[in-house]
Amino acid sequence: MQAIRMMRGAAVFAAACVVSLYFSCDAAADNGPHIMGMGATTDRCAMCHRAHTAQAPYLLKQPEEALCYTCHGTSGTGSNLDVADGVGYSGAGRTGAKMALRGGGFKYALIDSAHPSGNGYVGEIPTLASGAAVTSAHSVDSSSQMAWGNGPINGSEASYGKQVALRCGSCHDPHGNGNYRILRPIPQESGATTGVSIGDTTAKVYTTENYWEVEDESAPEFVEKISSWCATCHTRYLAGHNSATTSSGDKVFTYRHRTNETSQSTPTCIQCHVAHGSNASMGTYSAAIANPDGSSAVSTPAGPDSRLLRIDNMGVCQMCHNK
Amino acid sequence: MPPRDDSFPLRLQVALDRGAGGEAEQPSDQEERKRLRQKIAALSAILVVLAVLALLIVRALSGHSPLPSLSSTLPHYVSSIYGVSQPMGVAVSPSGERIYVTESEGPRLVRVFDRSGKRVGSLAPPPVNGNHNWHLPVYVAVDPRTEQVYVSDRLREDIDVYASNGKYLRSMRPSGALGNGSQPLGLTFGAEGDLYMTDVGGSRRNHRVLVIGAGGSKSLRKVGSAGMFWFPNGLAVDSHRDVYVADSNDGRLAILDPSGRLVSSIARGVGEGDLNLPRGVAIDSHNRLYVVDATAQVVDVYQLSSRVAEVPRYIGSFGGEGLGNGQFQYPNGIAIEGGRIYITDRENGRVQVWEY
Numbered sequence: 001m002q003a004i005r006m007m008r009g010a011a012v013f014a015a016a017c018v019v020s021l022y023f024s025c026d027a028a029a030d031n032g033p034h035i036m037g038m039g040a041t042t043d044r045c046a047m048c049h050r051a052h053t054a055q056a057p058y059l060l061k062q063p064e065e066a067l068c069y070t071c072h073g074t075s076g077t078g079s080n081l082d083v084a085d086g087v088g089y090s091g092a093g094r095t096g097a098k099m100a101l102r103g104g105g106f107k108y109a110l111i112d113s114a115h116p117s118g119n120g121y122v123g124e125i126p127t128l129a130s131g132a133a134v135t136s137a138h139s140v141d142s143s144s145q146m147a148w149g150n151g152p153i154n155g156s157e158a159s160y161g162k163q164v165a166l167r168c169g170s171c172h173d174p175h176g177n178g179n180y181r182i183l184r185p186i187p188q189e190s191g192a193t194t195g196v197s198i199g200d201t202t203a204k205v206y207t208t209e210n211y212w213e214v215e216d217e218s219a220p221e222f223v224e225k226i227s228s229w230c231a232t233c234h235t236r237y238l239a240g241h242n243s244a245t246t247s248s249g250d251k252v253f254t255y256r257h258r259t260n261e262t263s264q265s266t267p268t269c270i271q272c273h274v275a276h277g278s279n280a281s282m283g284t285y286s287a288a289i290a291n292p293d294g295s296s297a298v299s300t301p302a303g304p305d306s307r308l309l310r311i312d313n314m315g316v317c318q319m320c321h322n323k
Numbered sequence: 324m325p326p327r328d329d330s331f332p333l334r335l336q337v338a339l340d341r342g343a344g345g346e347a348e349q350p351s352d353q354e355e356r357k358r359l360r361q362k363i364a365a366l367s368a369i370l371v372v373l374a375v376l377a378l379l380i381v382r383a384l385s386g387h388s389p390l391p392s393l394s395s396t397l398p399h400y401v402s403s404i405y406g407v408s409q410p411m412g413v414a415v416s417p418s419g420e421r422i423y424v425t426e427s428e429g430p431r432l433v434r435v436f437d438r439s440g441k442r443v444g445s446l447a448p449p450p451v452n453g454n455h456n457w458h459l460p461v462y463v464a465v466d467p468r469t470e471q472v473y474v475s476d477r478l479r480e481d482i483d484v485y486a487s488n489g490k491y492l493r494s495m496r497p498s499g500a501l502g503n504g505s506q507p508l509g510l511t512f513g514a515e516g517d518l519y520m521t522d523v524g525g526s527r528r529n530h531r532v533l534v535i536g537a538g539g540s541k542s543l544r545k546v547g548s549a550g551m552f553w554f555p556n557g558l559a560v561d562s563h564r565d566v567y568v569a570d571s572n573d574g575r576l577a578i579l580d581p582s583g584r585l586v587s588s589i590a591r592g593v594g595e596g597d598l599n600l601p602r603g604v605a606i607d608s609h610n611r612l613y614v615v616d617a618t619a620q621v622v623d624v625y626q627l628s629s630r631v632a633e634v635p636r637y638i639g640s641f642g643g644e645g646l647g648n649g650q651f652q653y654p655n656g657i658a659i660e661g662g663r664i665y666i667t668d669r670e671n672g673r674v675q676v677w678e679y
Binding site: 046048055061062066067071073074078080082085087129130131 | 602
C-alpha cells in the first residue's frame with residue numbers, strides 16, 4: 001500500500017515538474033532562441049556559431065546581418081518580427097492581423113507619417129496598410145554611421161560625436177540577457193562605462209496601431225529609462241528641464257530640447273523618433289537642416305534624411321506645441 | 324536401346340546413338356559414354372571459370388569499380404540561374420520546362436525561367452491600396468494536374484494562384500474556423516491533388532500543417548497536434564501520404580504518418596546528418612529525401628525506409644559555405660524534376676542546378 005502511495009506521489013511530482021517546466025519555458029521573458037541560461041548541454045550554440053571554422057567575427061558562422069535576417073528579415077520565415085519590413089505578424093492569437101512594428105523598419109516602415117492628428121499626450125499617428133521605403137534608419141550592416149552627441153560635454157572645442165559600425169548585435173544581445181527586448185545595457189561601441197538595464201516583461205508589445213503612443217504598459221521601465229539608454233551613445237542629447245534656456249556649456253550641443261523624462265506624457269527620445277527606421281518625408285526646409293558638424297544630410301533613394309522622425313517635416317513639434 | 328537421357332544435349336545424344344551403330348550395347352561402351360559426359364562437364368566448368376576470370380581482368384584493367392547502389396550517390400553541380408534577388412522558394416512544372424523562383428528582395432516577384440535558365444516572365448499579385456510593391460512571395464508549388472502555380476505570400480497572408488500562362492487567377496486563404504488567422508508558408512501537392520501547407524499564424528502553439536483537399540478549401544483538415552512545430556517551413560509528401568516537415572526553429576525534420584502522428588524525426592545537432600535550420604524539403608523518385616539546411620549551408624540527403632517509423636538513413640551532404648559554384652550562402656528552397664535538383668541560394672542571388 002505504501003509503495004503504491006509512493007508511486008502515486010512520484011507520478012504527481014513528475015507531472016508537476018513537467019507542467020512547471022512547460023510553463024516556465026513559455027514564461028521566459030527573453031524570446032525565441034535568445035534565452036539566457038541555456039544550460040551546459042544546449043545544442044543552440046551551433047545555430048549561429050562555429051568554434052574553429054567561423055566565417056565572421058564573434059565566431060559567427062556567417063556575417064551577422066544575413067544571419068539575423070534569416071529569421072527576422074524579408075526572408076525571415078523563423079519569426080513573427082520582420083524588422084526589414086517593419087511588420088509584426090500576430091503572435092498573441094489567431095487574429096491574422098499583421099501590425100506595424102513600434103521601431104519602424106530598416107527597409108520599409110508602416111508609419112502613416114503624413115496623417116497625424118490631435119496634440120499633446122492625446123494624439124494619433126496611424127499605420128499604413130502597406131509599407132513605404134524608409135528615408136532614414138540605424139545601420140545594421142556594420143557600415144559606418146555617426147553617433148551624434150557621443151562623448152561628454154565639451155566646452156573647450158567643438159566635438160560632434162563618434163563614427164560607429166552598427167550591427168544588430170550592437171544594441172541587442174542575441175543570447176538573451178533578461179532585459180527588455182534583449183537590449184544591451186551598454187551598446188557596443190558606445191564607449192559608455194555605465195549601463196542602463198531596462199527590466200523585461202513576459203508580455204512585451206512589439207506592434208502598434210498608433211505611432212504616437214510609445215508606452216509599453218506591460219513594461220513601465222521602458223519609457224522611464226529609454227532616454228537614458230539612447231544616451232549611452234547619444235550622450236549629449238540627454239537633457240533635463242530648462243535645457244532649452246540654460247546653456248549646457250558644450251560648444252555644439254549648447255541649448256537642447258529636454259529628453260530626460262520618464263513618462264508618456266513628457267518628452268523622451270522615442271516620443272519623436274523611432275529606433276529602427278522611418279518612412280517620413282522631409283520638405284524643403286526640413287531637408288535642408290545640416291548635421292551638427294555643418295555637413296549636409298545624405299538623402300536616401302526614397303527621399304531626404306528623415307532622421308528617424310515619426311511625422312513628416314517637423315510635425316513632431318506641432319504635436320505638442322501646436323503653433 | 325537404353326532410355327534417352329534428356330539431360331544430354333540433343334546433338335550429343337544423336338552422335339552417341341550414331342556411334343553405337345545400332346548394335347547391341349556393350350558394358351565398355353557405357354563406361355566410355357560416362358567418361359565422355361564427365362569430360363564435357365569438367366570442360367564446361369573450366370570455361371565458365373575462365374569467362375568469369377576474363378571479365379574481372381577486363382574490369383580491373385579498364386578502372387571501373389563495381390556499380391554502386393543508387394542510394395549511395397550524391398548529385399553534382401551543373402550550373403546556376405542568376406537574376407533573382409534573395410530567392411527563397413523554387414518549384415518546377417511537371418514537364419520541367421518552367422522553373423518558378425520567389426524573390427524576397429528587390430521587386431519581390433516570382434521569376435519564371437525556362438529549362439535553359441533563360442528568364443521568360445514574372446508573376447505578381449494585384450496591388451494593395453495602389454501599392455504595387457507590397458507583396459512578399461515565399462514558397463511556391465505547381466499543381467501537377469492543372470500546372471497552376473501556388474505562391475504563399477507572407478505580407479498578404481494568403482496563397483496567390485496563377486495559371487500556367489502566368490495570368491493571376493485568385494488569392495485564397497484556408498477558410499472556416501480552422502483556417503482563421505492562418506499564415507501560409509511552405510507548399511506542396513500530394514499525389515491525390517491535396518495542397519499541403521505549413522501555417523505559422525498565431526503563437527507557436529498554433530503552428531501546424533494544413534491540408535486543403537483537392538475539392539477546395541471546404542475540405543480543410545489539420546495534420547499534427549498543437550505545439551508540435553515551431554515555424555515549420557518546407558514540406559514534402561510521399562506516395563503513402565506520410566508528411567515530412569522542416570520544423571525549422573526546432574531544428575528537426577518531423578515525419579508524420581497520414582493520421583498526423585509524429586512517427587520519426589531527424590534531430591538538430593552537429594554530427595553527420597544532424598540538422599541546424601532546415602527549410603526546404605523534397606523527395607525524389609528514388610525515395611531519397613532532401614533537406615536544405617539554411618545555416619549549415621548544405622543540402623542533406625537521406626534514403627527513406629519502406630517503414631515510415633524508421634529514421635531515414637543519412638547518405639551524405641552537398642554544398643558548403645561560400646561564393647563559388649556548388650557553394651551556398653543561406654540555401655532555402657528545393658525542387659526536383661527527374662534527375663535535376665534546383666536549390667535557391669539566397670545571399671548569392673541565384674538558383675543552383677544539380678544533377679545525377
